[in-house]
Amino acid sequence: MIHMRLLLIIILAWHFSSIDAIAQVKVGMVTRSFTDESRKNWQGTEPRPLRTAIWYPAVTTVTPEETIFGGPPEKEVFAPVTVAPGAEISRPSQKECQDTV
DSSP, X not given: OHHHHHHHXXXXXXXXXXXXXXXXXXXXXXXXXXXXXXXXXXXXXXXXXXXXXXXXXXXXXXXXXXXXXXSOTTTOSSOOEEEEETOOBOOOOHHHHHHTO
């Protein structure tokens, strides 16, 4: 039981210490449509459509943003997320690359 409490305290401390860093990261998002020719749609009449959302780190200078999953908390499965549709992908700087080595 004491181990579970300690683990919970560590997780909460990590979570709250990383909030500022997370707030500075922009999230880009694009959607793509694919077709699975090997499977049928729900009606069984055509190939199965697959709609995919791709999330990635975006440049921090992005201004057009939108909030997705933004409904009343008692009706939403996920917390609201702010994304930048079609934003440029963030590239690590030379210093960031050297720091990871």
